[in-house]
Amino acid sequence: NAGVTQTPKFRVLKTGQSMTLLCAQDMNHEYMYWYRQDPGMGLRLIHYSVGEGTTAKGEVPDGYNVSRLKKQNFLLGLESAAPSQTSVYFCASSSFGSGRQQYFGPGTRLTVT
């Protein structure tokens, strides 16, 4: 099993450009999450999904959109990138049930100039 994979690994965008980050998991997990990691701030939840076709806002959702058309995929979109969105983005997934651990992807390093 590949676990959680993310595409791309690195990306540089100019301010105002758009892009989509793809997350895929092969563990048949119901829940999926997008986080951003910034120095000294740990990981902050952007959006999450509790099942195919459903999404919800996390702690820092502004400037991002998500979609979960298939159970195994969770897409994160930036419609108009800003320098404040320079960060490392992590996707995670977990099975249904209280206390289940989250499994993380390797991350995408995004720089917005």
Place this chain on the structure above:
Amino acid sequence: AQSVTQLDSQVPVFEEAPVELRCNYSSSVSVYLFWYVQYPNQGLQLLLKYLSGSTLVKGINGFEAEFNKSQTSFHLRKPSVHISDTAEYFCAVKIKAAGNKLTFGGGTRVLVKP
């Protein structure tokens, strides 16, 4: 809303010495507690978790943590570190009755010196 504070942003330690990473949380309701490790240029992986039962939890790679409800703490310890333990460590909490969302602390970077 819950919050997590990791009191040390960086901890330098010599190889074979013990290390303790401190984590305090605030929550008015019951929580689950986790420690994750992030090796350089990698994603996070679970070290250990506390769900219920014994307050001393043992994890992978010789790490353990103790849940202290009265002090709302979940400190991580290892009696003897290796160079390979150089990484960033994150404490996280999840409200028991509120889905599966995690709240992370700011992280503690451990640098093991030879």
